[in-house]
Every structure is written in C-alpha cells, then in structure tokens.
Amino acid sequence: MKMRHLTPIALAVAVLSFSQAAAQDKFGQTVPAALEKKVLEARQMRLPYRKEVYDPKESARMLEEVIAVKPDYYRAHFNLGLTYHELDDYEKSTESFDRAIKIQKEQGIDDATLFNTAGWVSLKNGDFRRAELLLKRAETMTKGTNTYTEGAVHGNLGQLYFLTQRFDEAQRHLTISRDEFGSKESAYYLDLIDKTQKVLVIQEQQIMKRLKTR
C-alpha cells in the first residue's frame, strides 16, 4: 500500500530529473519521455488481443499515476477512458473522456479520434444519445479528410442508427463506410438492414390481410 503512494512521488522525481528528455507526443503535447513510456505500456496492457501483457486493472492504476503527475496529459485520459471501458466501468470511462475533451478544447489539440472513440464506447454501452452527439461532432471534424477515422465515424453512425431503427440514415452512413472505406462490418450491417426490411414487408402484408378479414 505504501509503495503505491510512493510510486507517483518517485515518478515525479524521475520526471524532474529527466525533464531534458521531454518531447512532443502523438497529439503534439510536450510530455516527459518517462510518462509517455508509461502510457504506452499501459496502453498495451488494456488491449484484449495482447494476451501476454493484458491486465486492464494494472493499466488503469498506471494511467492514474501518470495523471497524478501530469493532470493535463491528454493521451493518458484518452487511454484511461478506453481502459475503464475494458473494465466495464462506463461511468469512469465517460469521466475520463470528458476530461480529455476538456483538455483538447483548452489546448487546441486537433484530434477527431477522441470523439469517434468516446462515441463508440457510448454506442457499445447503449448510451445512444451521447453516442450520437459525439459521433456527429467527429463527423464534422473528419469530413473530407479521407482518413480511416472518417470511415470509422460513418460505420459507427450507421450502427447507431441501425440500433435506433433509423434505417434510412443508417443505410446512408453504412454505404459510405462500405463503398468509400471498404468496411466489411458496414457491409454486414447493410445486409442485416436489407433482411430486416424484408421481414417488415411481410409483417405489413400480414397486418393488411388481418385488417381486410375483419
């Protein structure tokens, strides 16, 4: 227990002694190398397909330590949001994403992946209203960029509208994701919508039949 309390202090000392090694990270923030290394390690530990190092609880603990030293570390909050999602703690996950969004706004970090990822997490947790707000924001930010994120945003919006029975909008986004970005998942959802609409036609025919016989 004592060791756990000492770790952030030791980390802070390490950061101060290696402050010369500070450099810009993936998102353009100037971060001490030791902290970035720790975030990258924690990131590997939350990925379910990295079975040899998979330990999301430890990952969350490490990221919390990094945040205790550098509270405005955007990438740490971003990863912590995904780690809590991995731990099925949606409340803490949204808190982390909200803090990352706040830092992004304050420091002018240009990154649409956060909105797409946070929207995707909300979508996976059935919080459709929040998911739509975040994904719409990501759609605006990625429009015309022709990046992977742009395609992923359309795919996620398509899934969201499929799950909320807005099939016309779902088809529009999924078609973009499939045709322009080659998403096989979007093609699968388009197939599901097609099949669902066939079932709906049969349902309507049955209703009409029943009404006529009355």
Next chain:
Amino acid sequence: MDPVVNSLFDNAATVLGFGFLGLSMIFVVLGYMNVKQIVNQPNPNERAVGLSRFFLKIALVFMLCAGPLQWITLAIEKYTSVSEVQLHITMTHPEWEKAYGDIYLVHKGETHPLVNKPYRGVYGQDDEIQLNAEKVAGVIRKIQAQLTVVASESRRTAGGPGIFADGDTTEQPAPPPPVDDIRILSGG
C-alpha cells in the same frame, strides 16, 4: 362571447322559471291593492271589481305556468347545451428518443404534440380524442423485425438453420471479425 353575457344565458332557464312566479306575485299584489282601494270607496263600481278579478286570474295563470315552464326549459337546456371540461394533458418522458417519433393528440381536426409539452384543451361531452401512436408502433415493428433477423443470424452462426425473410436457408456469409472495433480500441 363575453363571459358575463354568457353567464346570463347560462342562467336563462332559472331566470325564466322564477320570472313567471315573479309576474304572478306582481299580479297578486296589483289585485290586492285594487281590492284595498275598492273597499275604501263608498260606491265601488263594477269595472274596478272586474279589474281585481282580472289581476287575480292572470296571477293564477302565471302561477300554474311557472312549474311546467321551468320543467320544459330545464329539459331543453339539458338537450341543447354541451357540458365542457378543461383538461391538461402531457406525456412526460425526459428520455424520449427522436427515433420513437412524435405523439400527437388529434382533437377537432387539430394536432397537438404531446411528449414533454403540456397541452390544455376544452372538451365537450362525447368529444373524440385520438392519439397518433403510429410511429411508435412502427418502431416496435422494426425492433421485432430486427430481433427476427438477428436471432436467425445467431442460430445460423451457431450451427442451427437460419430462416430469413425470403425463406432462404442456403449458406450465407458469416459476420466479419470486428476489425473496426479492434482498430478503435487500439487508438489513443
């Protein structure tokens, strides 16, 4: 119409019914005053006595008419007037999704949105009120259709026969691996 004038019309039957009794009373008083005058005269004439008799006869007619007239006016009022009530209607649902559609109340050909919007209306007896729940029913049907398709998909991928809308049970492509999800998870 002005509410004061309206209230006068509302009480027309009562006023009319009691009005006949009032008229009857006036004629009784007139007859009594006339008799009192005749009694004080040393030589009362036949015309003055006839006038008293006339007053009392009219009073009697009004008295007899007052009851049935009151009764008739009350019956007419019951059949012609519409009893109205004022109702406040709303459907409070703070988490109402856009996809469920709007719920409208249709009254006298006018539509009023209801979800989270209070509506105040005056309704008469036998007024017809309709609720447009068609879109909600449509959403429920879509969910049912989705469940049919998804259940069929999961049976098929689990090895059981899958039945689709068109009755096609031939080999269908399996769901793709969640590559997009893995890529999103790898972000950050």
